[in-house]
Amino acid sequence: MSDRVQSLSDMEQPETPGSAETRSGITGMVRTMELDLRLLGMVGALLLIWVVLDLLTGGRFITPRNLFNLSVQTASVAVMATGMVFVIVTRHIDLSVGSVLGVIAMVMGVVQAEILPDLLGFNHPANWIITILVGLCLGLLIGCLQGWVIGYLAVPAFIVTLGGLLIWRGAAWWVTTGRTVAPLDSTFILFGGGVAGTMGETASWIFGAIMAALVIYGILRGRRRRQLFDFPLKPLWADWLNISVLTLAVFGFVAAMNAYPVPARAAKRLAEAKGWAIPEGGLELMHGIAIPVVIVALIAIAMTIVARRTKFGRYVFAIGGNPQAAELSGIDTRRMTLYIFTLMGGLCAISAVIASARLQSAANDLGTLDELRVIAAAVIGGTSLAGGIGTIYGAILGALVMQSLQSGMALIGTNTSLQSIVIGFVLILAVWVDQVYRRRIGE
Amino acid sequence: MPTDTAHPLVALSDIHVSFGGIKAVDGVSCDLYPGEVVGLLGHNGAGKSTLIKVLSGACHSDSGDIRINDQKAVIRNARDARAYNIETIYQTLALADNLDAAANLFLGREILTSSGMLDEVRMEDETRKIMGRLNPNFRKFAAPVKALSGGQRQSVAIARAVYFDAKVLIMDEPTAALGVQETAMVSELIKQLKSEGIGIFLISHDIHDVFDLSDRLTVMKNGRLVGTVRTEEVSKEDVLGMIILGKMPDHLEDGSEAGKPSAQ
Numbered sequence: 001m002s003d004r005v006q007s008l009s010d011m012e013q014p015e016t017p018g019s020a021e022t023r024s025g026i027t028g029m030v031r032t033m034e035l036d037l038r039l040l041g042m043v044g045a046l047l048l049i050w051v052v053l054d055l056l057t058g059g060r061f062i063t064p065r066n067l068f069n070l071s072v073q074t075a076s077v078a079v080m081a082t083g084m085v086f087v088i089v090t091r092h093i094d095l096s097v098g099s100v101l102g103v104i105a106m107v108m109g110v111v112q113a114e115i116l117p118d119l120l121g122f123n124h125p126a127n128w129i130i131t132i133l134v135g136l137c138l139g140l141l142i143g144c145l146q147g148w149v150i151g152y153l154a155v156p157a158f159i160v161t162l163g164g165l166l167i168w169r170g171a172a173w174w175v176t177t178g179r180t181v182a183p184l185d186s187t188f189i190l191f192g193g194g195v196a197g198t199m200g201e202t203a204s205w206i207f208g209a210i211m212a213a214l215v216i217y218g219i220l221r222g223r224r225r226r227q228l229f230d231f232p233l234k235p236l237w238a239d240w241l242n243i244s245v246l247t248l249a250v251f252g253f254v255a256a257m258n259a260y261p262v263p264a265r266a267a268k269r270l271a272e273a274k275g276w277a278i279p280e281g282g283l284e285l286m287h288g289i290a291i292p293v294v295i296v297a298l299i300a301i302a303m304t305i306v307a308r309r310t311k312f313g314r315y316v317f318a319i320g321g322n323p324q325a326a327e328l329s330g331i332d333t334r335r336m337t338l339y340i341f342t343l344m345g346g347l348c349a350i351s352a353v354i355a356s357a358r359l360q361s362a363a364n365d366l367g368t369l370d371e372l373r374v375i376a377a378a379v380i381g382g383t384s385l386a387g388g389i390g391t392i393y394g395a396i397l398g399a400l401v402m403q404s405l406q407s408g409m410a411l412i413g414t415n416t417s418l419q420s421i422v423i424g425f426v427l428i429l430a431v432w433v434d435q436v437y438r439r440r441i442g443e
Numbered sequence: 444m445p446t447d448t449a450h451p452l453v454a455l456s457d458i459h460v461s462f463g464g465i466k467a468v469d470g471v472s473c474d475l476y477p478g479e480v481v482g483l484l485g486h487n488g489a490g491k492s493t494l495i496k497v498l499s500g501a502c503h504s505d506s507g508d509i510r511i512n513d514q515k516a517v518i519r520n521a522r523d524a525r526a527y528n529i530e531t532i533y534q535t536l537a538l539a540d541n542l543d544a545a546a547n548l549f550l551g552r553e554i555l556t557s558s559g560m561l562d563e564v565r566m567e568d569e570t571r572k573i574m575g576r577l578n579p580n581f582r583k584f585a586a587p588v589k590a591l592s593g594g595q596r597q598s599v600a601i602a603r604a605v606y607f608d609a610k611v612l613i614m615d616e617p618t619a620a621l622g623v624q625e626t627a628m629v630s631e632l633i634k635q636l637k638s639e640g641i642g643i644f645l646i647s648h649d650i651h652d653v654f655d656l657s658d659r660l661t662v663m664k665n666g667r668l669v670g671t672v673r674t675e676e677v678s679k680e681d682v683l684g685m686i687i688l689g690k691m692p693d694h695l696e697d698g699s700e701a702g703k704p705s706a707q
Contacts, residue, residue, distance in 0.1 A: 225564045309560040311553050314542075318550055321539030328501065328537045329551035330522040388541035 038382050038437065042397045045430075049401065053408035061408055064260035068287055071257075072193040074396075074403040075292035076101075076355040077370060081377040081395035082303040083347035086340050088378055089320040091387035092150065092157035094341070096164030097348050098370030100142050102172035104352040108135040109181030109362025112188055128188040135349040142168065143345020144338060151337030165371065172364040182361035192357030193290030195266045196273075201258050204288035208254035211297065212247040219243055253289075260287045292354045296396065299350065304392045316340065320388035376423075377402055380430040401426070450513040451476050452642040453498065453529075453611050458507035460493050467493040468504070469666040475611065475642040480633065482657035482674075483646045484686055490666040491646050495613050498644075499531035500524035511611075527611075530604030534615040536596055540589035544581075545570040547588055548603045573602045577632060594625025601632055605641075612636060612643045618652050630656060650682050664689035 054061040080097050087094045112131040120126060146164055150157045190197040199207060219239050226233055262270065262285040270285065271278050307313040319326040319333055327333055351370075356362045379385065380401055381394030405426060409419045451474040460468040468490045475481050485491045496502035498509065500521040509516045511527050518524050524531070538547050545566045554562045554569070567584060574581040578598040588596055597617065604612050617633070618626040633643060633656055645653045653660070654674065662669040662685040670691045672682070681692035 229564055229568045231564070231567065305560075309563075311555070311561065314546060314550075314553060314561060317541060318539040318546070321541035322537065324535070325537035325539050326550070328521050328531075328533065330520075330525065331551055388539070 036391075038434070039391075039393065039397075041433075041437070042381065042394065042401070046397060046401055046404065049404050049408070053404065053411070057408065057411045060411055064256045064258075064287075066407070066411070067253075067256050068260045068290065070400070070403055070407055071293045072290045072358065073407060074399050075193070075290070075296050076351040076358070076367075077373045077377055077403070078296045078396045078399040079299055079351045079354065080344075080347050080370065080374045081381070081399050082299055082392050083344040084374050084378040085303075085381075085383050085390040085392055085395045086307070086316050087157070087344055088375070088383045088385060089316055089387060089390045090337065090340055091320055091323070092337070092340070093375065093385075094146075094157065094161045094164075094344055095371045095375075096146065096161040096168055097344065097351075097374050098367040098372075099165045099168035099172065100139065100345060100348040101352045101355060101367035101370055102364060103142075103168040103175065104135045104138050104349050105356040105362045105366045106172045106175040106181065106364055107138055108132070108188075108352060109184060109356060110175055111135075112185040113181050113183065113362075116185075123186050125187070127185045131185065131188060132349075132353055135352055136346060139345040139347075139349025139352070140342050141345070143342040143348070146345070147338040147341025150341060151334040157341075161371075169364075169368075172366075175364070178364055180361055180363040184357065184360055184362070188353070189357045189360050191291055191295070191353050192360065193292040193354075194358070194360070195262055195287075196270055197291045197357070198257075199288040199291065199294065201286045201288050204254050204258055207289060207294065208250050211250045214301070215246045215250070216243050257289045258286045261285065262287055292358070295350065295354065299347070300392055300396055307392055312336075312339070317388060320390075322388075373399075373402060376427050380427060382434055398430075401430075451510075452512065454508075454510040454513075455494070455498065456508045456510070458494060458497055458509075459505045460490075460497060460502065461505060466666050468497070470507075471663060471666075471668045473661045473668070473671060475644060477610075477642050478637055478640045479659070480637055480643045480645060480657045481671075482653035482660045483644055483663070484650060484653065484660055484682065485648065485663035485669075486686060487648055488665075489648075489663040489686075491648075491663050492615060494663070495531075495615065495644060495646055498524065498529060498611075499613055500529075501531075525607070528607075528609055529611040529613065530607060530609035531613040532597075532600045532604055532615065532617060534619065536600045538588050538596060538600060541587050543587055544574070544584055544591075544599045544602075547599055548573070548606060550603075552607065569606065570602070573606045574598065577602050577605065577635075578628065592625070593621050594628055597621065597625065597629055598632070601629075601636075605636065609641060612641055613646070614643060615646045616648070616652070617645065619647070619649070650679055650686065654679055654682070662686055670695075 050062055060066065080101070084094060084097070108131050111134050112127050116124065116127045116130060142164075146160050149155050149160050198204075219242060223233060223239055261267075264282060267283045267285040268278065271283050276283075307316070315326065315331050315336055318329070318331060319336060323333060352367070355366055359366070377399035378390065378395045379398070381391065381396070381398030383390030383395060402423060405423055406419055409422065414422075454472075454474040456472040458468050458471050459466070471490070471494055473481065473483070473494075483491045483495065493502055497504045497507075498518065500518045500523050503519070509518060511529075516527055518527065518529075521531075539550065542550070545563070548570050549566050554566050556562045570584060574584075578595070581595060581598060583591060583595070588599055591599070601614075614633075618629050621629060633645070637643060645657060647653045657674050659671055659673050660677070660682055661671040662682065664686065667689075669685045669689050672685075672692070672695060676695065677692055681695075684690070684692060
């Protein structure tokens, strides 16, 4: 009893940072800004990895060229990782995402390279739209099917998606009996972020400006709403510091992407294809942000809004926190399971577009082992396998950490077996650190 | 004391529930009037939780009637029960530990903005208002409920029931996990809700938890009703006898009227 009273009074801290003046040092500042310490830790770890890899590669890692490649390589896993957050938060798992990606990529390959050219003609402007719609529908359907078995027939997700892993990989082979499909539609491959698949300089700056505007709007709107109800606010400078850091990050990224020039010959080809006049003294083109990265950004924003601002997202976290409570609160948990896996299937389809467009072909082994990368990304990003905890930005950062390690080591010349050993250790280390941190703050 | 109303808020009559071959509840009847606290007592496994789950929609009865405000009621699930303004506070509190107080309070009944998004600020505002009424010391609105003490968690669970205008409140072992001060706080809350005309079922296996708070006590043993007595007419020993031996106290043996509140 006395223990309880003690811990009770210990916990009676001010609920808001109103008394910021009484705190000092970095801890005080962090608390005042209501920063997510885990987010700070992850960003810090990522920067540390980058700096170390940069030193080990003699300055070849933190370059516009490498960061561009890194962003493109991360995209496919990052898209699926956002969905995996919902799956894991609700105490499920999805082992089938790599195979689902594979079968969708194969079907989309056949649709755009073999079926539509016969009907509409090769590179017909509607080809890529129809192809992606077919892929999306297939992804939603597969996800819906698996979600139905998990939710309504109550077969554990581990089993259903383990079966799915085998079934869809086999199905991917059957689509063309193992033959690789190429070439793909010329508009479709832009989603892979090749030389042409970028936004270019101007559009990248505009995109960056829109992102920054969204950040400012989001933070200030939240502040105004709280003001309206006379809730305690964090100091204005804290909000503006957050805005500055985020805006700087956005523009820093755009600047880096815009500093990566397109090779002269490719630039010339691109200009000819688009009918641009080539100025005297040669054409200087910059990559700008890759289209798959734009897709990741849009999906991240949409999924974050779903997670934080909608009933659906609220129920996802409620089910993860306490399934019985969610049920007793009138939440239809079976239907929620169906929806969550359907969403996951849809995201697999988007990843399939990115992954096959990047390779400019559809092969039946596409996405092999992606399920493990996706799960690892979500988990490194702080998603708890016990359910109830996880963030979208964390999963994307997790994907970035994994890809950074992998391509950094490739750059150093580490052989692949050592790469996987290192990544395996990092996965375990990340989860251990996260659990120690959680125990510390008494979550 | 209960008001002199013609009909009870809730009347359960001749409820039967069996699981497999085991009769968990065997022909039990009980009722609850506005502004009244009825303690439902019995050993673990006496069937009291199962009986009350029939009312809260978590369990189906094989036969028997539920009447609410003298109207026959059909309760198939928790949502149906809520539609009848029956709110249940489970022993486990049924809180999502990872969410904050406001999210738990409005779980399943969120306030939305005109654009269909969660109106977090309004929900927090409503939470602050109701907690200000029930537990003015409560200030941890931003923390997940996992970080709250037992009493604070209990008050969130009670706030959830009260906010949505409960007419009938079912509390399963409300103070079993609480310390002395917190138990006192919950007792105060129960008295306050009672004075607002809410009917309350208190379920407990421990007579001491409910004796002082209850107007009437209904005792069950092995799935059967032992009897219902007015608290003022019995001693704790009498009730213990009912729980353990499964028979009415001697001085009330012939008092078939004991089950009615405010008789005479």
